[in-house]
Every structure is written in C-alpha cells, then in structure tokens.
Amino acid sequence: MSEERPVDRATEVFVSQRNLLFTVAYEMLGSAVDAEDVLQETWLRWVEVDLDTVRDRRAYLVRITTRQALNRLRTMSRRKESYVGPWLPEPLLTTPDVAQDAELAESVSMAVMLVLETLAPTERAVFVLREVFDVGYDEIAAAVDRTPAAARQIAHRARRHVDARRPRTVVPQQQARAVVESFVRALKGGGLQELLDVLAPDVVYLGDGGGVKHAAPRPIVGAGKVARLLAGGMGRNMTRLTFGPTTVNGGPALALRLDGELDSIVAVHVEGVRITGLYAVRNPEKLSRIESATPLTLR
Structure with a gap:
C-alpha cells in the first residue's frame, strides 16, 4: 500500500488541475486530440516527480504541459505544411460558463485562435501563458527555457503582433445569436440580398476539409463572393440540410447536418450587426468533440 500512495497523491493533484492543463495545451495547439496526447505525456512525467520537493504543484504541472505542448507544436508545424487547404482549430462544444466568461471565450474563439x-511556437507559448493565464515571467522563462528578460521581450513582441490582428469588437452573446438567426433565415431563403444584408463587406470564409471533404481551397473574402459561395453550395442541398444552433469555443456556431448526419461545424464571428468571419470545419477527424461539452478554465 505504501508504494501506491505517492501515485495516488499525484493522481489527485493532476485530476484537480486537468481542465486547466487541457486549456493551456489546447490554446497552444488548437487541437484537442494533440492536447489530450500532451496531457498523457505530462502525466507520465508527473508521476515520476517527488511531490515533497514541489513548492507550487499547479505551476510545475503547467510548466511540464507547456514543454510537452511546445514539442508537439513544432511537430504539428511540419504536418500543417502538407495539409490540404486552410487549417482551422478543432472546434470544441463548450459549456455556458465558457461563453459567460468573456476573457476565456475570447481566448479560445476561432478568430483569436487563428491569430495565434x-x-x-515559443511566441505562442509565452503569449498564452502571460496574456491568457497570467503566469509570471520567472515561471514562463522556466517553461520555455529562456531568461525572464527574454520571456518579457517575447511577450511584448507577441502581444503587439496579436493586438494588430485580433478582432476589436466584443459583441454580447444575445446580440451575436440574433445575427446568427438572421443568417440562418437568409440561408434558408436562398436569396443573395438576404445574405448580403447580414454579411460584413470584408467578411472572410474559411473552409477546412483536410483533403477528406470538399472545401474552399483558400480563404474567400468579401460579402459578394461569400454570399455566392453559400447560396450556390447550400442551395443544391437545401432540402437535405438542417441548421442547428450550438456553441463552440465559447461563441455562436451552427451544426450543419446532411440527411441527419453531421456534415460540418460553422463557427460565426460577429462584429456589430454583421458577420465578419465564417469558419467551416468539415474534416471528420476534427468533429469528435462537439457531441459532449469540453470543460475549459483559466484557473
């Protein structure tokens, strides 16, 4: 029994921090599958640690997770180079509390994840730890093998990069959902003008089929082009399609089902009263986390 106690203690600590560690890994990777692998690697290293020598167990676990995620991120970068078409983060069905936490919802939104x-890789790790999880520079430095001064410089550079590209407007959830409802009515109506009325002039459409499902091979920009794409593509299957409102990555989305089977998840980014981003994930390998909610947390 005495040999099992350290493992039991390690398990208790790990489980208590699991949601946080998953959120850290997911925000660094944009992939739930890879984030789960990182947590498994973190656990294997954690059970080898003498807990009596660890002053801050949460910080230590975040450090291990960050290092494993950085290794995985570099591997993923090579995979993405051969990916067919645009690569989108793996959408997660999220609980209402995620949407209600504005800071968390923004940090895992499709729009911000694409900026990340x-x-x-090191910039992303430093940015996520500092700006999202408010980790101190000393701890960040230990996690990414840099000096605190270097970590501070990396954070400053990454912050400027993200601030120049991240969406500026935060829309209340109720307002965003009203816009999405108008969008669904426009899709069902099939008219170009109805779609143009709800799409921002500079709207961006990204489709991720991963070479498995048909998707636009490159970003589509502009209300006219996006409206024609939607009207043409969905119009041919409108009698077979259903549009179910859902919440992924803390924001409004649509679950599109073709003949009752899940076809794609479309995350919708709203600014003001118009849609500025449509992120359609069709790759079946990325649709495994939308049947049950994934708990996320910043703490």
Missing part, C-alpha cells in the same frame, strides 16, 4: 496560428 501566426505566431512562432
């Missing part, structure tokens, strides 16, 4: 994709 433009950062180098």
